[in-house]
Amino acid sequence: MNEKTKIKSIGVLCSGGDSPGMNCAIRAVVRTGVGLGLNIYGIRRGFQGILEGDIVKMDASSVGNIIQHGGTILKTSRCLDFYDPATRKEAFNILKRKKIDALVVIGGDGSFNGAYRLHEEHGIPIAGIPGTIDNDITGTDYTVGFDTAVQTAVEAVDKIRDTASSHARTFIVEVMGRQSSAIALHVGVCTGAENIILPSKDRQDLNIEQISADINRGIARGKNSSIIIAAEGETPGLCHRVQKELMSEYNLQAHICILGHIQRGGNPSSLDRFLASRMGYIAIDSLVSGLKCFATCFIQGEVNPTPLEGCLEKRVEYRPYYEELAKKLSI
Ligand code: ADP
Numbered sequence: 001m002n003e004k005t006k007i008k009s010i011g012v013l014c015s016g017g018d019s020p021g022m023n024c025a026i027r028a029v030v031r032t033g034v035g036l037g038l039n040i041y042g043i044r045r046g047f048q049g050i051l052e053g054d055i056v057k058m059d060a061s062s063v064g065n066i067i068q069h070g071g072t073i074l075k076t077s078r079c080l081d082f083y084d085p086a087t088r089k090e091a092f093n094i095l096k097r098k099k100i101d102a103l104v105v106i107g108g109d110g111s112f113n114g115a116y117r118l119h120e121e122h123g124i125p126i127a128g129i130p131g132t133i134d135n136d137i138t139g140t141d142y143t144v145g146f147d148t149a150v151q152t153a154v155e156a157v158d159k160i161r162d163t164a165s166s167h168a169r170t171f172i173v174e175v176m177g178r179q180s181s182a183i184a185l186h187v188g189v190c191t192g193a194e195n196i197i198l199p200s201k202d203r204q205d206l207n208i209e210q211i212s213a214d215i216n217r218g219i220a221r222g223k224n225s226s227i228i229i230a231a232e233g234e235t236p237g238l239c240h241r242v243q244k245e246l247m248s249e250y251n252l253q254a255h256i257c258i259l260g261h262i263q264r265g266g267n268p269s270s271l272d273r274f275l276a277s278r279m280g281y282i283a284i285d286s287l288v289s290g291l292k293c294f295a296t297c298f299i300q301g302e303v304n305p306t307p308l309e310g311c312l313e314k315r316v317e318y319r320p321y322y323e324e325l326a327k328k329l330s331i
Contacts (some may be wrong), residue, residue: 015046015111021272028280136180164225181252184231315322
């Protein structure tokens with residue numbers, strides 16, 4: 001038991017979309033906690049697992065041989081009931097009955113919002129570990145899973161480029177990220193994409209004329225393939241519209257490849273493992289030191305606890321100048 005905070009038992013859960021590296025974070029939380037003599041409880045399937053009492057005591061060996069695996073051994077879920085304050089009260093009472101003094105929540109901004117409300121309403125200490133492939137949480141430069149998702153997409157686009165250049169084709173490759181531009185921008189720069197379509201450009205200001213001009217300029221200087229990276233955006237179908245308009249207005253044929261959920265899976269990259277390990281350690285260390293409501297944020301190369309309040313918004317605008325960079329380097 002820690003004399004200063006009286007924290008004896010900590011619960012850990014994953015919530016929202018899974019991301020590669022969540023297992024590394026769980027491992028770091030469990031091993032750090034066990035090393036300090038704390039009881040660590042794994043809560044299965046996010047906030048839903050609290051309500052169903054799906055809670056298991058973990059020890060050092062519960063997290064053996066998971067560091068290299070994607071997904072999450074604790075499973076995850078979206079729990080719509082948790083938006084209701086009465087459900088959160090019920091969850092708090094269950095945690096109290098189980099004598100769980102604090103919670104580590106691994107997830108995105110939605111999960112952080114749920115956890116923040118639980119803390120505000122009932123005082124339970126919360127540590128948030130940013131885990132999402134979208135890299136769209138305010139307050140942290142990187143989230144666990146983003147680097148792996150980008151690498152997966154980059155490898156896929158490299159393969160597409162092989163066939164695109166063999167057949168002198170244009171491909172529109174849709175990457176994940178909903179409103180977030182982060183994956184699209186990184187993948188665009190890393191694959192030498194000729195164009196990147198961001199979610200903000202979803203309908204009105206999409207400049208198909210410019211895209212066709214870029215493709216034609218490439219053809220004129222001897223390029224035999226073009227890659228357009230499209231962020232998925234909130235409403236699907238954008239790449240089909242681009243494909244249709246390129247053909248009907250500019251007589252340019254483009255093929256579509258939607259990468260989809262392969263970007264969520266796979267063995268976490270070394271950066272994600274490193275981040276998750278540091279964040280898991282700092283989550284427990286900071287809870288034990290008495291911090292009450294924070295996220296483990298990666299800012300300018302360092303992981304530090306930061307007030308959770310500053311991490312509740314979705315980061316929509318993501319370094320738009322990367323689009324310019326991709327364009328300048330793909331002339
Ligand atoms: P992510 O954490 O990946 O952003 P979601 O936005 O789907 O994923 O949120 C995951 C879960 O967090 C939700 O299913 C819900 O249980 C909880 N949650 C999200 N937003 C809130 C909120 N405003 N109030 C209470 N709980 C929330």
